[in-house]
Amino acid sequence: MAAPTEPGPCYLGWDFSTQQLKVIAVDEQLRVIHENNINFDKDLPEFGTQGGVCVHNDRLTVTSPVLMWAKALDMILEKMKSDGFDFSRVKALSGAGQQHGSVYWKEGANCILQSLSPDLPLHQSLKSCFSLSNSPVWMDSSTTTQCCFLEKAVGGAQKLADVTGSRAYERFTGNQIAKIYSQNPEVYTQTERISLVSSFAASLFLGAYAPIDYSDVKFGNVKLCWSAAKSSGMNLLQIREKVWNPACLDACAPALGKKLGHPAPSSKILGSISPYYIQRFGFNSGCKVVAFTGDNPASLAGIRLAEGDIAISLGTSDTLFLWIKEPKPALEGHILCSPVDPQAYMALLCYKNGSLMREKIRDELASGSWEEFSKALTSTAVGNDGNVGFYFDVMEIIPEAVGIHRFNTHNNRIPIFPKEVEIRALIEGQFMSKRIHSEKLGYKIFHGICEAVLQHHISMPTTRILATGGASCNKAILQVLSDVFSAPVYTIDTANSACLGSAYRAIHGLVEETSVSLTDVVKLAPEPRLVATPMAGVAQVYQPLLKRYMELEQQVLNRPK
Ligand code: ADP
Numbered sequence: 415m416a417a418p419t420e421p422g423p424c425y426l427g428w429d430f431s432t433q434q435l436k437v438i439a440v441d442e443q444l445r446v447i448h449e450n451n452i453n454f455d456k457d458l459p460e461f462g463t464q465g466g467v468c469v470h471n472d473r474l475t476v477t478s479p480v481l482m483w484a485k486a487l488d489m490i491l492e493k494m495k496s497d498g499f500d501f502s503r504v505k506a507l508s509g510a511g512q513q514h515g516s517v518y519w520k521e522g523a524n525c526i527l528q529s530l531s532p533d534l535p536l537h538q539s540l541k542s543c544f545s546l547s548n549s550p551v552w553m554d555s556s557t558t559t560q561c562c563f564l565e566k567a568v569g570g571a572q573k574l575a576d577v578t579g580s581r582a583y584e585r586f587t588g589n590q591i592a593k594i595y596s597q598n599p600e601v602y603t604q605t606e607r608i609s610l611v612s613s614f615a616a617s618l619f620l621g622a623y624a625p626i627d628y629s630d631v632k633f634g635n636v637k638l639c640w641s642a643a644k645s646s647g648m649n650l651l652q653i654r655e656k657v658w659n660p661a662c663l664d665a666c667a668p669a670l671g672k673k674l675g676h677p678a679p680s681s682k683i684l685g686s687i688s689p690y691y692i693q694r695f696g697f698n699s700g701c702k703v704v705a706f707t708g709d710n711p712a713s714l715a716g717i718r719l720a721e722g723d724i725a726i727s728l729g730t731s732d733t734l735f736l737w738i739k740e741p742k743p744a745l746e747g748h749i750l751c752s753p754v755d756p757q758a759y760m761a762l763l764c765y766k767n768g769s770l771m772r773e774k775i776r777d778e779l780a781s782g783s784w785e786e787f788s789k790a791l792t793s794t795a796v797g798n799d800g801n802v803g804f805y806f807d808v809m810e811i812i813p814e815a816v817g818i819h820r821f822n823t824h825n826n827r828i829p830i831f832p833k834e835v836e837i838r839a840l841i842e843g844q845f846m847s848k849r850i851h852s853e854k855l856g857y858k859i860f861h862g863i864c865e866a867v868l869q870h871h872i873s874m875p876t877t878r879i880l881a882t883g884g885a886s887c888n889k890a891i892l893q894v895l896s897d898v899f900s901a902p903v904y905t906i907d908t909a910n911s912a913c914l915g916s917a918y919r920a921i922h923g924l925v926e927e928t929s930v931s932l933t934d935v936v937k938l939a940p941e942p943r944l945v946a947t948p949m950a951g952v953a954q955v956y957q958p959l960l961k962r963y964m965e966l967e968q969q970v971l972n973r974p975k
C-alpha cells in the first residue's frame with residue numbers, strides 16, 4: 415500500500431474589502447483548498463458599521479474603524495484554525511485592500527508591531543497604535559476644498575494629471591491626508607506612518623511597517639483627461655519616476671514623504687511572517703509576505719483577463735476594466751498599467767452605486783430576497799418597454815449625479831415605476847452606463863465574426879465579459895449584462911477574484927526573480943466558464959435605448975442639485 419502523501423505547500427490570498435475580510439488558500443496546482451470570510455456588520459456588530467463603513471452626519475465623510483480590521487483578522491485566523499486549516503503549509507501570502515483608504519499609525523507603533531505578544535489578540539495589542547481610530551475610505555467625498563487647493567498648487571488639474579496620472583479626486587489619499595492635517599493638525603503630528611489599507615494589512619502580517627506598492631498608486635504613462643482618475647490613486651506619485659512628487663506632498667501636508675515611506679513594486683517579497691503568527695497559529699517561519707496591492711489590480715490577476723476582454727466587478731463598488739494596448743491621451747477614464755502584461759494598460763471605471771444600491775431596491779421591493787429580485791428581473795421584457803432609470807443613492811462618479819431619476823418611453827420624468835419595471839430599470843441602467851462609458855473610452859466590442867472579417871480571413875475574437883464580485887453569482891443579473899453588451903459573459907469559480915489574484919501574486923512573488931511572469935504563473939488556473947449569452951434580437955432593442963440613455967444622462971447631469 416502506498417504511503418499517504420504529505421499535503422504540499424499552499425499560498426494565501428487576502429482581501430481587506432469594504433464589507434468583509436476574505437481569504438482563499440490555493441495549492442501548487444492553483445486549486446482552491448480553503449475559503450473563509452468575516453462580515454464586518456454581522457460578525458463584528460460592536461463597531462456599528464453598515465456595509466463595513468460609517469457614514470457621518472454630513473453624508474460626505476465615510477470612515478471605517480481601523481481596529482475592526484485588526485479584530486477581523488484575529489477572528490478569521492481563529493476560524494481557520496478551528497476548521498483545521500494547517501498554517502504550517504503556507505509558503506507565501508499576499509493580499510489586497512480596498513483602494514484609497516488610509517491608516518494613521520501613532521508614534522511608537524512600529525515597536526509594538528515588532529513585539530506582539532502571542533498571548534493577546536491583535537486588536538488588543540494594537541489598541542493604542544493609531545492616531546486616528548476611524549480611517550477615511552474610498553466612499554468618502556468630503557475633500558473638495560483640498561482637491562481644489564492641490565490642483566491650484568501644482569498649476570491646474572491637467573498639470574496634476576500629467577504628473578500623478580490624475581486630476582484631484584475626493585477619495586484619493588493625498589487629499590484625505592490634507593484634510594486630516596488641516597482639521598486635526600495634532601493627529602497628523604502624532605502620526606509616525608501613513609499606510610493604505612493594503613499596506614496596513616501587509617504590516618499586520620510582517621510585524622513592521624510595509625511599503626505602499628506601486629500598482630496601488632501607479633498609472634499608465636499617458637496624459638489623462640478630466641475623468642482619468644476614477645480609480646486607484648493617491649494624487650501623490652510621479653508616475654514616470656515612481657517617486658513621491660515633492661510639490662504634491664508639500665501641498666497636502668508637511669514632511670509627508672517621511673510618513674509615507676518609499677513605495678515598492680507589488681511583486682516584492684517584504685520579508686518573513688511575524689513570529690506572532692508562528693507562535694499563535696503555527697505558521698512556518700519561512701512563510702514569505704509578498705507586497706499587498708489594491709483590490710482592483712488584484713482582481714485582474716485573479717480573473718485571467720486576456721487581450722480584448724472586459725472585466726466587470728460587481729462588488730460594493732462596480733468597477734469595469736478594459737484591456738488597452740495603446741492608451742491615447744484623449745481617453746476618458748482612468749489608465750493603469752496591466753498587472754498581467756507589462757506591454758498593456760488597463761482603463762478602469764469605478765461606480766459608487768453598485769451592490770449597496772441593488773440591495774436597497776431589493777430590500778424595498780423584493781422583501782430582501784435575491785430570488786424574488788431575480789424573478790422580477792426575468793419576468794420583464796428586454797428594453798423594459800422603453801422605461802429608463804438612474805439610481806444614485808450616493809453621489810455617483812460616472813456621471814457626477816445623485817438621486818433616482820425615472821423616465822418613461824416618451825422621455826417624460828415619472829415619480830414611480832411598478833416593482834418589476836423598477837428592478838429592470840435599475841439593472842439595465844447600471845449596465846447601459848457601463849457600456850456607454852467604455853465605448854467613450856474608445857473600446858470596441860466585437861460581436862462574433864463580422865462580414866469584413868470573413869472576407870479578409872482575419873480572425874477576430876469575440877469580446878468576452880468576465881464578471882466577478884458578490885453579484886456575479888446572480889444569473890439573472892448576468893443575463894442582462896450579456897444582453898446590454900451583446901457579448902458572452904464568463905465567470906470563474908469564485909466571486910472573490912481579489913483573493914484569488916492575491917494568492918497567485920503570492921506564488922509569483924516567490925518566483926519573480928527568476929523572471930517568471932504572472933501570466934506564466936496563472937496558466938495553470940482554470941479557464942473562465944461561459945454563463946450567459948445574448949438573447950436573439952437584443953442588439954436591435956438596445957441600440958436606440960443606449961442612445962436615449964446617453965441623452966437622458968445629460969438631463970440628469972444638468973438638473974440643479
Ligand atoms: P466587497 O469585496 O466590496 O466587500 P463583494 O464582492 O464580496 O464586495 O460583494 C458583496 C455584495 O454582493 C453584497 O453587497 C451583495 O449585495 C452582493 N450579492 C451577494 N449575493 C448576491 C446575489 N445573489 N445577487 C446579487 N448580489 C449579490
Ligand code: XUL
Nearest residue numbers: 512513552644645646731
Ligand atoms: C476604485 C475604488 C473602489 C475601491 C473599493 O478606485 O474606489 O473600487 O477600490 O473596492
